[in-house]
Amino acid sequence: MKRLAESDLNGIGTILTKCEDPDFMMQNTESKVLKKTETQSRAIEKLKNYRNDFAHFNPKGLTIVTDTEEWMIDEVVSVIKFLALESNNVTYYNVDDKEKVKKIIGQFTK
Numbered sequence: 001m002k003r004l005a006e007s008d009l010n011g012i013g014t015i016l017t018k019c020e021d022p023d024f025m026m027q028n029t030e031s032k033v034l035k036k037t038e039t040q041s042r043a044i045e046k047l048k049n050y051r052n053d054f055a056h057f058n059p060k061g062l063t064i065v066t067d068t069e070e071w072m073i074d075e076v077v078s079v080i081k082f083l084a085l086e087s088n089n090v091t092y093y094n095v096d097d098k099e100k101v102k103k104i105i106g107q108f109t110k
Contacts, residue, residue, distance in 0.1 A: 016034070016036070016044065019087075020033060020034050025087065028088065032087045034082060036079060039071075039075055040079055043071065043072040043073075043075035043076050047073075073108060074109070077108040077109060080105065081105050085101065
């Protein structure tokens with residue numbers, strides 16, 4: 001089995017660009033293209049910055065998500081929900097798997 005080098009993996013920016021590209025996303029007649037709002041884009045960028053600071057240990061005064069930034073999680077989860085459940089591009093071969101995804105996403109939403 002071939003192992004992928006880290007450089008072979010698409011970054012989140014590339015993945016989201018593909019998700020907004022009809023040529024990539026329109027895999028079947030019921031497919032939908034991701035159309036992020038400005039707020040969703042800001043939230044994703046902010047979460048990416050948190051992730052990078054954490055992964056590369058860049059100490060700062062604030063290193064955790066606070067209650068005032070819960071909006072960010074809600075926006076990012078809405079993008080994940082769309083891609084996983086509404087874009088019609090994920091095939092769930094087992095109904096239980098789709099229900100598990102719904103349940104997990106539901107744990108993040110209010």
